[in-house]
Amino acid sequence: MTLMPSPPVLEVEAAALSAAEHAPHTDRAGRLPDAVAEALTGTGLLAHFVPRAFGGAAGRFDDCLPALLRLAEADPSAGWCAAIMASMSRMAAYLPAAGQQAVWAHGPHVSLAGTLQPAGTATPTPGGWLLSGRWPYCSGVHHARWALLSAVPEGAPGPRFLLVPRSAWTTEPTWSGAVGLRGTGSDTLVLDTEVFVPEDHSFTREQLFTAADPPADGDCYRVPHEAISGLFFAVPLLGTARAALTAWTAAASRNPSAGSLRDSDAALATASGKIDAADLLLRRAARTCDEPDALTALLAARCRRDHATAAGLLNGAVQTLFHSAGVRATSGTGALSRLWRDASTAALHPALAVPPAAQAYATRLLRPAE
Known part of the structure; x- marks a missing residue:
């Protein structure tokens, strides 16, 4: 055995x-x-x-x-x-x-980068594709050993993900002016010359988004991507908001202001309540996706809704803390200032956008026949 x-x-x-x-x-x-x-x-x-x-x-x-x-x-x-x-x-x-x-092949602890947004050019060739182009906003690209890049091959009905090794790409420093999450190094991945990607180093976007017949064995692969994608962006935002609450509480303890005590109490209660509510939403969404046999289309849409809702709550909580801290919070070297920038940037990710999540949820709930 x-x-x-x-x-x-x-x-x-x-x-x-x-x-x-x-x-x-x-x-x-x-x-x-x-x-x-x-x-x-x-x-x-x-x-x-x-x-x-x-x-x-x-x-x-x-x-x-x-x-x-x-x-x-x-x-x-x-x-x-x-x-x-x-x-x-x-x-x-x-x-x-x-x-x-x-x-x-050499172990499971391998770092990968990639993007969902199709870009570049994938030209069919015997046995695979020739891939070239630029893929922006590639978080962690500087330390990744492989990348999954999305492209629409010529003549194909939709996007594919194509696997390329670290030796194939260079990076262009396009993230240096970012407001927040600066340390993610989300620069542009560049394939200056055509890279051959074999057919068996690729899969379709449809496979990922429908979770139909995944090659690997495990419940986590049986979940449609849109049901779970937002979790991986909302959870870091939850951690950011928790850190902001910790920084705000420490500052408030050191510098109590009797004149604005009532406002500070309201800010603390409002922000911490939003953070706790978002935590509950995200944990429920994760547990829902951990049971793929019970994951209906409506529940999948609810998970997506909950990711976006949680992101709004968390960003709102950090905004409340930042503004209630007063001019002290604007210090460029302060933790709360950095966390405010990070939260503001994280909340802008398309996976956390409310309109598409709302449309998907409303369609499944009110117009299931569509």
Whole structure:
């Protein structure tokens, strides 16, 4: 009998301490320090959604939330990159067997980057495609070993994801002027010359979004992407809001202001209530997706709605804390200022946008025949 490797255990405290220590420098440098990126690799998060056949956990969504939250509280940029890498590992499990083997042949702790937005040019050629172009907003690209890039091949009915190795790309520094989440290093991935991508290193967007017949075995691969995608962006925002509440509370304890005590009390109660409400929404969404057999189209749309709703609550909570802190909060070197910038940026991600989530939910609830 063949014994499978033991699944990785999520141990993030050392990485969180490293991320917190480096956070101000990370914000200025525009990318994660190598030490933090290496620490993330050792947390087990990169392997959490890797198929068991390669030593991963094929894990539950709810089980990875505490680890992602701890990292995001330490540094939102580190938490964001960890969440993206975990999500990309789940996506890579949709690759055919040869593609999975290429990524995880030497172990499950492999960092991947990528984008959902189609770009570039994919020209059909015998056995695969020739891929070239530019893919912006590629979080964690500087430390990734592989990338899943979306493109619409010539003559194809829709987008595909194509796997490319680190040796194939360069980066263009387009993230340096970002308002927040500066440390994610979400620069542009560039394929200056055509890269051959074999057929078995690719899968369709439709496969990911319908979760139909995933090549890997595990419940986490049986969830349509739109039902779970927003979780990986909303959870780092939850950690950011928690960190902002901690920073605000510490400042309020050091510098009580009797004249505005009532306003401060209201800000604290309102912000903390929104954070707790968002936490409940996101945990429910994760647990819903952990039961794919019961995941109806309406429940999937509700999860998407809850991701967007939680993001609005969390961004609102951070805005409340920031504005109630007064002029002290505007210090460019202060933690609350950085966290406010990070939250404001995270909330803008398309996966957390209310209009498409609202339309999907309303359609499933009110117009199920459409």
